[in-house]
Amino acid sequence: MIKMKKIEKIYGTGTAKVEALRGIDLDIKKNEFFGLIGPSGSGKSTLMNIIGCLDVPTSGEYYFEEKDIKSFNHNQLAEIRNEKIGFVFQNFNLLPYATTFENVEIPMIFKGARAKERKARTMELLDAVGLAGRAHHKPSELSGGEMQRVAIARALANNPSLILADEPTGNLDTKSGDEILAIFENLWKQGHTLVVITHNPNISKRAQKVVKLKDGSIENNNR
Amino acid sequence: MKAYYIFRMFYRELKIQRKRITLTIFALAWGTFSIVVLLAFGEGLNRQMMKATHGLGEGIVFIYSGQTSKPYKGLGKGRRIFLREEDIDLLRNRIPRIELISPENDRSSNTMIYGRKTITERVIGVFPSFGEMRKYYPERGSRFINSLDLKNKKRVIFLGNDLKDKLFGPEEAVGKSIMVNSIPFLVIGVMKDKLQNSMYNGPDSQKAAIPFTTYQAIYGDKYLDRLIYKPSDVTQSESVKKEVYRILAEKYKFDPDDTQALNVWDMVEEEELMTKIFFGIEIFMSIIGSLTLIVAGVGVANIMYVSAKRRTKEIGIKMAIGAKKKHVLLQFISEALMIAFIGGAGGVLGSFLLVELFKFVPLEGFVADLLAHPVISVDIMILTALILGIIGFLAGIFPARKAASQNPVEALRYE
Numbered sequence: 001m002i003k004m005k006k007i008e009k010i011y012g013t014g015t016a017k018v019e020a021l022r023g024i025d026l027d028i029k030k031n032e033f034f035g036l037i038g039p040s041g042s043g044k045s046t047l048m049n050i051i052g053c054l055d056v057p058t059s060g061e062y063y064f065e066e067k068d069i070k071s072f073n074h075n076q077l078a079e080i081r082n083e084k085i086g087f088v089f090q091n092f093n094l095l096p097y098a099t100t101f102e103n104v105e106i107p108m109i110f111k112g113a114r115a116k117e118r119k120a121r122t123m124e125l126l127d128a129v130g131l132a133g134r135a136h137h138k139p140s141e142l143s144g145g146e147m148q149r150v151a152i153a154r155a156l157a158n159n160p161s162l163i164l165a166d167e168p169t170g171n172l173d174t175k176s177g178d179e180i181l182a183i184f185e186n187l188w189k190q191g192h193t194l195v196v197i198t199h200n201p202n203i204s205k206r207a208q209k210v211v212k213l214k215d216g217s218i219e220n221n222n223r
Numbered sequence: 224m225k226a227y228y229i230f231r232m233f234y235r236e237l238k239i240q241r242k243r244i245t246l247t248i249f250a251l252a253w254g255t256f257s258i259v260v261l262l263a264f265g266e267g268l269n270r271q272m273m274k275a276t277h278g279l280g281e282g283i284v285f286i287y288s289g290q291t292s293k294p295y296k297g298l299g300k301g302r303r304i305f306l307r308e309e310d311i312d313l314l315r316n317r318i319p320r321i322e323l324i325s326p327e328n329d330r331s332s333n334t335m336i337y338g339r340k341t342i343t344e345r346v347i348g349v350f351p352s353f354g355e356m357r358k359y360y361p362e363r364g365s366r367f368i369n370s371l372d373l374k375n376k377k378r379v380i381f382l383g384n385d386l387k388d389k390l391f392g393p394e395e396a397v398g399k400s401i402m403v404n405s406i407p408f409l410v411i412g413v414m415k416d417k418l419q420n421s422m423y424n425g426p427d428s429q430k431a432a433i434p435f436t437t438y439q440a441i442y443g444d445k446y447l448d449r450l451i452y453k454p455s456d457v458t459q460s461e462s463v464k465k466e467v468y469r470i471l472a473e474k475y476k477f478d479p480d481d482t483q484a485l486n487v488w489d490m491v492e493e494e495e496l497m498t499k500i501f502f503g504i505e506i507f508m509s510i511i512g513s514l515t516l517i518v519a520g521v522g523v524a525n526i527m528y529v530s531a532k533r534r535t536k537e538i539g540i541k542m543a544i545g546a547k548k549k550h551v552l553l554q555f556i557s558e559a560l561m562i563a564f565i566g567g568a569g570g571v572l573g574s575f576l577l578v579e580l581f582k583f584v585p586l587e588g589f590v591a592d593l594l595a596h597p598v599i600s601v602d603i604m605i606l607t608a609l610i611l612g613i614i615g616f617l618a619g620i621f622p623a624r625k626a627a628s629q630n631p632v633e634a635l636r637y638e
């Protein structure tokens with residue numbers, strides 16, 4: 001599903017130059033639960049953004065579902081993010097003015113789905129994450145765990161094959177974190193591919209494969 | 224994107240940037256108001272001026288005596304050329320493109336007596352066709368001179384409305400007999416009030432018309448004071464005028480290129496000139512109004528820039544979940560257009576109100592007649608809508624493009 005060769009990412013130039021990624025080779029199979037760990041500043045988020053087609057590498061090759069990412073234009077990348085990838089962020093990144101329902105619905109609006117379909121799918125997803133009763137609440141009225149569940153429902157809106165999570169439990173207490181973990185495991189069982197950045201040992205324990213980054217390079221490739 | 228979300232986000236922006244948006248909407252409303260009102264009064268003035276000019280007649284040409292300025296076939300220059308009664312038939316027979324033609328002779332200081340009232344006014348002798356050409360339209364229940372009056376040299380008289388008021392006051396005049404220089408005349412008609420700003424020998428409302436034959440029987444003028452005709456097709460006015468001049472030049476033996484031999488007053492030319500002047504005035508006013516709107520447009524653009532900057536994170540989130548450039552563009556452009564629309568609608572509403580209210584302001588007199596008739600025409604509305612649309616679009620497109628071309632990762636990091 002994901003194949004990376006010698007991926008490098010360099011921020012800035014001259015003295016301000018930061019080599020965030022220094023030659024990453026990565027192979028993530030379909031329906032894998034993939035953990036990404038490493039100290040702060042090691043390049044985890046940078047790698048995640050590249051996997052998620054939010055950013056492009058400075059050099060190297062990246063194939064998403066066998067297709068070279070370089071061959072896609074702006075709009076095509078947006079389509080991939082919209083339909084094939086679901087993002088879950090540490091700080092949730094919900095739209096503050098929109099309700100739970102609307103936050104989940106928006107990716108389907110970008111896709112151009114019909115209102116009836118959107119409504120049914122949104123309710124189905126909210127049901128799945130146990131928030132059907134909170135459909136008309138604003139993010140500010142939800143707890144952290146609830147917000148993250150909304151974010152997961154949103155990530156699943158267009159039924160993507162790949163789910164990317166950047167420290168999804170980083171801002172949550174243990175109980176909420178465990179709930180999120182349970183949802184992730186469930187998704188994995190349903191056939192989704194998961195890439196999760198985490199400091200949470202509970203999560204990395206469950207992952208099939210864990211890669212540790214250090215100073216922009218993969219340190220060991222255990223399990 | 225769904226219109227509902229666009230409205231929701233606009234509403235939120237409205238709350239956050241309330242002061243700035245309110246001020247800009249006000250500026251837009253003021254700009255629209257001034258442009259619409261200026262043009263409405265301009266258009267009203269234009270129409271009233273045209274109507275007033277038309278009070279003398281539309282598409283008509285006057286010819287009166289002149290003096291040659293060039294020697295011709297052995298005749299010296301400085302010769303006076305006078306028109307004669309028979310020229311009417313000559314022109315009518317030679318130029319079928321002339322639809323109406325009439326002589327007009329006049330005398331001032333005619334004593335008119337009705338009952339115990341005596342006034343001194345001008346009397347003109349004309350053909351029935353004069354009435355239509357010169358808009359001597361009769362009031363209800365009265366009529367202008369007809370061909371029978373002319374043929375039988377009847378002593379009938381048609382009164383200008385002001386003259387009638389002077390002589391009769393509120394009393395009915397039609398059917399009454401008045402004395403004009405001690406000769407009894409039957410009043411057959413009174414002129415309908417009209418707006419008139421082009422005139423000779425005073426306004427028509429202060430003159431009295433009698434059949435040309437009757438006039439000649441009394442005064443026996445040798446020459447015509449003037450001749451008035453109207454071509455059947457206004458677009459051929461120029462060539463008809465040339466032909467008239469050529470025929471008269473041939474008859475009176477003067478150089479057809481000698482423009483001084485006869486004096487010609489062409490209302491068509493006059494109207495064309497007026498149209499041009501008013502077009503100029505309208506352009507000038509449009510420019511002033513548009514400048515106001517452009518300044519307001521800068522305000523809209525400023526709001527959109529601030530709003531785009533503040534919404535950086537939100538745009539980043541949307542990009543991460545699959546928003547394309549067009550989605551971001553659409554959002555900003557629609558918001559700018561909404562602001563432009565609200566401001567524009569306010570301005571248009573205000574100007575409509577003013578124009579409507581103006582109808583209730585009691586204004587009298589010639590100047591008020593000209594100035595106090597504002598008209599909001601479809602052209603003005605289309606022009607304003609167009610300018611506002613362009614302003615909204617331009618004010619939205621630049622900030623929107625900036626917002627839409629951000630790097631999603633950078634946008635997401637923005638706090």
Ligand SMILES: Nc1ncnc2c1ncn2[C@@H]1O[C@H](COP(=O)(O)OP(=O)(O)OP(=O)(O)O)[C@@H](O)[C@H]1O
Pocket residue numbers: 011012018019020038039040041042043044045046047
């Ligand atoms: N936009 C940027 N400009 C310059 N340097 C950047 C930028 N983004 C990241 N970096 C640098 O790249 C390196 C990797 O950053 P990254 O965010 O990927 O680390 P991380 O592993 O996600 O850290 P954390 O666990 O704290 O989230 C860091 O040194 C960071 O300072």
Ligand SMILES: [Mg+2]
Pocket residue numbers: 044045046166
């Ligand atoms: Mg990070």
